[in-house]
Amino acid sequence: MKISYSTNFMGPISLDWFRDNGFTKRVTKILEKDSLISGNKRGDVLEYDEITEHWMGGRIDIGGTDDPYGIELGLPIMKQEDWVRFSEWLWTFRTDEVWELNHIVEEYEKTNPKIRWFKNRENNCEQ
Numbered sequence: 001m002k003i004s005y006s007t008n009f010m011g012p013i014s015l016d017w018f019r020d021n022g023f024t025k026r027v028t029k030i031l032e033k034d035s036l037i038s039g040n041k042r043g044d045v046l047e048y049d050e051i052t053e054h055w056m057g058g059r060i061d062i063g064g065t066d067d068p069y070g071i072e073l074g075l076p077i078m079k080q081e082d083w084v085r086f087s088e089w090l091w092t093f094r095t096d097e098v099w100e101l102n103h104i105v106e107e108y109e110k111t112n113p114k115i116r117w118f119k120n121r122e123n124n125c126e127q
Contacts, residue, residue, distance in 0.1 A: 002094040003064045005104065007075060007087040010058035015049060021118075024049040054080035055118055060090070062098055073101050077118035085112060
């Protein structure tokens with residue numbers, strides 16, 4: 001039986017998380033046409049926070065085990081580009097037994113760029 005792995009995105013999805021970690025900038029936009037949704041009119045000035053760096057985290061779902069619900073491994077937050085590359089690689093990755101995250105990442109990084117994990121800016125440790 002071959003063990004399969006796939007990522008499952010779970011966050012962060014809150015704009016507050018991106019704002020709190022310094023990954024937003026304040027943007028001012030002048031509407032070029034009326035909005036049917038918000039009621040804002042052409043020429044109105046809108047200010048909002050725009051995400052400047054995208055980050056993703058969640059879990060790895062593991063299939064092909066005797067567990068009818070599968071097994072889950074926590075997957076810490078990483079840069080979006082790394083998440084996408086790692087996710088695509090996992091689709092083709094198979095093992096004969098369940099591997100732990102550090103072993104999977106070690107194997108991945110043999111032929112791919114190192115994953116850039118989120119580190120909390122206050123204490124500079126992985127989250």
